[in-house]
Amino acid sequence: MYEELPAPAGLRCRWRRSSTTTEVGRVVPDGCTDIIFSATGGEVFVAGPDTSGKVTEMGPTDLHAVRFDPGVGPAVLGVPAHALRDLRVPLAELWGRTDRLCEELSSAPDPSAVLARVAVERLRATPPDPLTQAIATAVRTCGVADLADRLGLSARQLHRRSLAAFGYGPKALQRILRFDEAMSLAWRGVPFADIAHRTGYADQAHLSREVRELAGVPLGQLIRP
Structure with a gap:
């Protein structure tokens, strides 16, 4: 199951994906950057902007995320977008320790809402290039x-x-x-x-x-x- 949810300005959407079986899918480029929480693994990572389609295979999973409008993610993440191009990177590599955030996400009824709140707070502090x-x-x-x-x-x-x-x-x-x-x-x-x-x-x-x-x-x- 994949579902997109409304999100505050600057974020394209919140989304969640859950599956009890192994699934094969295709991710295609959209100019966006995502912060993704895996409730299955208890980790948070960043999906950078892709340049081409990729086939992905995922086992049973429970993912919650925010997707930024094109050009917005780097202001939140603190690195230029080209440094994340075609990569999946642990959020801790960009923000330092994320233990408290992971704990909050693990106990939240809607982890994507937590990610949206954190993202909006950072956007207010460091807005994108005008x-x-x-x-x-x-x-x-x-x-x-x-x-x-x-x-x-x-x-x-x-x-x-x-x-x-x-x-x-x-x-x-x-x-x-x-x-x-x-x-x-x-x-x-x-x-x-x-x-x-x-x-x-x-x-x-x-x-x-x-x-x-x-x-x-x-x-x-x-x-x-």
Whole structure:
């Protein structure tokens, strides 16, 4: 069972996943960073921004997490996003000892609510780079040179800011955010040709190629129940 729950501003969602058997799944890039508590193992870890789809195999598990909007996680975690790219890292490596947090999570009726509270407290103390949201919004429809001009940055400055906030350069960020938007529409049952038009792909064939490259499987297979 996988379920997404509402979360405060700055967090895309809270989520939980539980299973009593071994499951094989696929994680695809979405530009986000997660803090995950494993109630099964009593540990907290960070899932950094991914660059491609990954097949995962998990035994019986009980996971509770918060997922940050693209560009927000590094402000909470205290490290640039590119340092976490394609990695799963114990939270203690970033924050120091997390014994008290693990104890609170282990006894909480809703561990994801605890993670959300802690994340919001840290966001208030260390908010993201003010340009982060502007980059995430404009990069979807804007070329790199035009985006840099719009933000008053050089191409090199934009690349550096993008790596630190998202874990990707602006071109890779554009591909991944567009792919994530396409996936959201696909899960809602929007026809693939309409998805391609609405998300800025040249055509359905372009959408299909991008999904294969980023996820590793065709779109139809990716959203199959």
